[in-house]
Amino acid sequence: MEANRVYNFNPGPATQPLEVLKEAQAEFLNFKGTGESIIEISHRAKEFEAVLDQAKADILSLMGLGDDYDVLFLQGGASTQFAMIPMNFARDGKVGSYVVSGSFAEKAYKEAEILGVGHIAATSKDDDFRHVPTQDEIKIADNAAYLHLCYNNTIYGTEYHYIPETNGVPLVADMSSDMLSRPLDFSKFTFIYAGAQKNLGPAGVVVVVAKKSFIDVKHKDIPTMLRYGIHLEKNSLYNTPPAFCIYMVGKTVAWIKAQGGLSAMAERNAKKAKILYDAIDNSNGFYKGHAAKDSRSFMNVTFRLPSEELEKKFVDEAKAKSLCGVKGHRSVGGMRASIYNAMSIEGVERLADFMESFRKANA
């Protein structure tokens, strides 16, 4: 760990690769000899288009997808995608079918409901979102335009360990908190999206990876900026894009490639998650995990302590040891350690060591 830097376990915005931050810092006044900062360069300049196109190519390559897919860089966060998806696709008597596996999955469903096209295919709300619904629990609507999943549930610390079979219904997934963290057969998905601020870079850009044939729609009754087909046609340059965020996503995906790609990420992420889940499971019940074991997230590790008083103490003492951002979301309480791609094994080991010493001192 660099002097003065902390271990940042925040759920997003989240810790970023230090190498990426340093590169961006070094060239901040003069991007690649242009004599301009990356934030000053015209989005129509060839230097910027090269950045955007390289980021797209790296993302598709990391995901093992071909040119039947394309990458869009949009704004408004996953929250805006929640609305755009049903507006663009759940039309002409079709509905959006939703697996409600957590807060953001439910928010996505609610935006379809505003448009009168929401359908719940499965929910684990009764279980306090401790597990992601199984294949057997999912009942896709007959008139479904798509099945929507939230692949990792940041707040509850759950994640899919399988890809649901949809029998031909397009599979749409919010991967905001586990995008590019492990290899999957991404070709089973028709539409994947992610807010960048966890695994991909700064807040302010949403990465959409989708089948071109699916998103090539420009319904004339939808505001222009909300039509996927416009952004597809214009290579995400219909209007001025969030250039700095795209540039940082580009650097981050290049870093993932340099680390060995998604397999290497997955190996490291599994190792990090195991360290923390072992600390929970070997605590004689002092730490209690929120997620059911077969739904445990590789990205967000959620757990409670015996009392809220101890939880507060844990947060404070952790922070004093430069282990920051471990407080859980109010809807679950307790702790949440977010351990995205950029979190080091060292940081996770430090946290596990602290968990053990805290337990010994307070059990």
Place this chain on the structure above:
Amino acid sequence: MEANRVYNFNPGPATQPLEVLKEAQAEFLNFKGTGESIIEISHRAKEFEAVLDQAKADILSLMGLGDDYDVLFLQGGASTQFAMIPMNFARDGKVGSYVVSGSFAEKAYKEAEILGVGHIAATSKDDDFRHVPTQDEIKIADNAAYLHLCYNNTIYGTEYHYIPETNGVPLVADMSSDMLSRPLDFSKFTFIYAGAQKNLGPAGVVVVVAKKSFIDVKHKDIPTMLRYGIHLEKNSLYNTPPAFCIYMVGKTVAWIKAQGGLSAMAERNAKKAKILYDAIDNSNGFYKGHAAKDSRSFMNVTFRLPSEELEKKFVDEAKAKSLCGVKGHRSVGGMRASIYNAMSIEGVERLADFMESFRKANA
């Protein structure tokens, strides 16, 4: 001019204050002793909320507005505002009344048309958008929810030199390209918005300054992210905001304050504009300004040369002298020098000197 930096006359993204860039660069790995980059800090952290609240306070103070106004930081560019404005306000039999004074003004009108609520109050299209419509030309619809203006027309190089009287109809203005460039009686406007990437910072955030009572609307048939009232209630933190962009806007408005505020900006901007308009007017017709004299913009100076061949030569030779981004928009042709707040007088003098020497060599 710093070694290796160029004079950047691009229309946006555009040149930014070098002091601001250097400050951001210096603290990029560790923001104010947090041990985190500004792009890694939680948007719920007190350090980030302080950045956001200070930026808001500085903007209202620069504009001389009281607490009946509020500032929102939104995403999707002015282009998304084009749609949100009629969605939120032109309802219940009311229309949006638009002054069409250029390309972006027309785009704003077209988004209202998509919703079936567009009305043209005036247009200068027949005049190739050489002037902004006068008070006498503007006929506001009887059932207008608002009158919409584009206060500076980036592509055509025109700008309002008066504030239209609306007789009580809320005045809405896209100030993307002249926001905070000069003092105005902003209290005559109900709703002002601007993409940041000209005078305010990086692309990726839109600044909305509006009367609270006007934007406190949450129509249940509009997607949540498109309801102004949600962003007002949540202090622009309903979802993860474009944190880096807001931070840079904060630094930029602090820089404007330190320079002496809007009066100082206006004085400097008027001086810069005069240097270039004098170069046009004193060129014996070699340079021909596009804008009518009484509509000339302080921000974007547009002019043609005697031939397209000379125009191409001008762009190339200017670039060789580190005078970049002077090529005009294809719909006007010729040249456009964008001279926002951050462009130095020295840069403008260099461009004027080059114009004179180019004219002598090629007239």
